[in-house]
Amino acid sequence: MHDVDAGYGAVRVLHHVSIEVREGETVALLGTNGNGKSTLIKCIMGIVRPEAGEIFLETDGTRVDLTKRPTEEIVGLGIAMVPEGRRLFPKLTVQENLLLGAYRPQARGDIARNLAFCFEAFPVLRARRKQLAGSMSGGEQQMLAVARALMSSPRILLVDEPSVGLAPILVNRVIGKIKELKERHHLTVLMAEQNFNQATKIADRGYIIVHGKIEFEGHSTQELREHELVKKYYLGV
C-alpha cells in the first residue's frame, strides 16, 4: 500500500499511508480507537475506495492492482478478512457459516481439511455446528468469524481486532492458532490491534497509526516496545 489517502465522503481518515507486508510475515497495525485501522483494512479489501495512492498484491512476479477490483474478486485472489464486529450470518448455522467461508472456488477442494482444522482449533464450533450463529455467545462468534475466514484457504489474512470480546485464554488460543497456520501454511497476516501485548505475541514487526498517519514503523517487536508512543499509549509508562 503506497501513499494512500482515503475517507468517507468529505471526511478524510487516512493520510499518505504506506505499509508493506511481505510473504509469510505477521505484521501488527497498532492504534487506539478511531485512528483508522479498520479503514486501512477496508481499503485493502475494496470496501473503502482510496482517493489517491495505490494498493497492490504481488505474487510470483505478477502485480495486481487492488484499488480497481470489487471486494469479491479480492477475496478470490486469496485475501480473507475477519471484519470488525464479526459480521456472521446470524440466521444460518455454524456449519453453514463455515461452508460459506469456503465459497471461493480454490477453497472448495480443501473443505474437509480446513473444517477439521477449525474444529480442532475451536472444539466448541464442532459441538455447536447445528446452532444458529446469532444465538452463540460473543466469544464463540469471534471464534467462528476467524474460523470462517480460514475456510477460504487464504494466502493473506487480515484480522481486525481478534481480541475484542474474548477472554484472555481464548485470545491466546485464537492468536496461537493463527500463528500455527502461519507456520504450517505460510500464511501472511496483517492484524489490527489495540492490545499491544496480544499483537506482539505473534507479530514479526508492526506499524503505529495515529490520526490516520503511520507515525512509526517498528522493524521488530523489540523496536516497537521501546518506542515512546507505545510506552505512552499501551504500556502506561
Add this chain to the structure above:
Amino acid sequence: MVAGLLLGGFYAAVSLGVSLIFGLLDIANIAQPAFVILGSYAAYVMNRSFGLDAILTGLLFTPVFYVLGAVVYRLYYESFERRGEESLRGLVFFFGVLFIIEVSLSLKYGVDYRLVEAAYIGKSIDLGGVGIAFRLLVPCLVGLAMTLALHLFLSRTFYGRAVMAVSQDRLALRLMGADPVRIKTIAFGVGIAAASLAGALLITIAPVVPSTDRDYIGRMFAITVLGGMGSIAGTLVAAVILGVAESLMSTFFGPSWSLAVSFGILLVALAVRPAGLLGR
C-alpha cells in the same frame, strides 16, 4: 381430506417462488402469481398447438422463465434496489409487472377459461376405497419433487447457501467471495422458473383465465409467512395445512370460505409463533 393433502403438495409448488424471492431475498414480488399464470398459458399453447404434455412443457420452459426472471430482477435492481428505493417503489414496479402480464394474456387469449388435455386427466386410482384423481395426484407429486429439489439446492450447493445468506449481510457475503447481485439474480431466476412448472400444474388441475392470479396471491403469501420466511420445509407444511383446511371448509361450508380460512389460520399461527411454523 385426501384431496386436501394432494392440494397441499400443489400449493407448495405454487408458493416456492414466493418463499425464495420474498422469504429469502426480501423482495416483495407480488407479480409471482402472474408468472404462474404465464406458465399456465405456455402449457396451454404448447398443448393446444403441438399436443405437448402440460407438465413436460412446464419443465421445458424453466430455462426461458429463468432468463425472464433474471432480466426482471436486473431491471428492478438497476431502477430501484441500487438506489436504495426498493420498498415502496419496488412494490409499484412489481404491481406493474403483474398488471402487464395479466393484460397481455387477456388481450392475446381473451378471458375464456383455458384448459389442457392429457391421457391421465379424468382417470383415477383406487387406494383402499378412496378414489384419487390423477388430475390432483400428479401435480402433488411434481410439487413434492420441486420442494425437494429447491431444498437440496439451498442446503447443499454453494449458490444455495449464498442465497440463504444474501439478505442477512451483503457485505459479509462479498467477504466470502460472492457477488450479492449475481446471487440474487440467480435466486430470482430460479423463483420464476418454479412458476413455469407451477403454472403447468395449475392448468392441469383446473381451467385458467388471466385473472386466476388473484385467487392465488393471498394464498401464496399466507403460506410463505405461515411456514416461516424462507423455510422450504415450512412452506410445504403450511401448504398442506392450508390445503386440508380449505378442502374441509369447502366440503362443509362451500368454496367461498377458502381464502378466509387461509388468513384465519395465518393470524392464529402468527399470534402463537411470530416467526412462522419452521422459521429461524
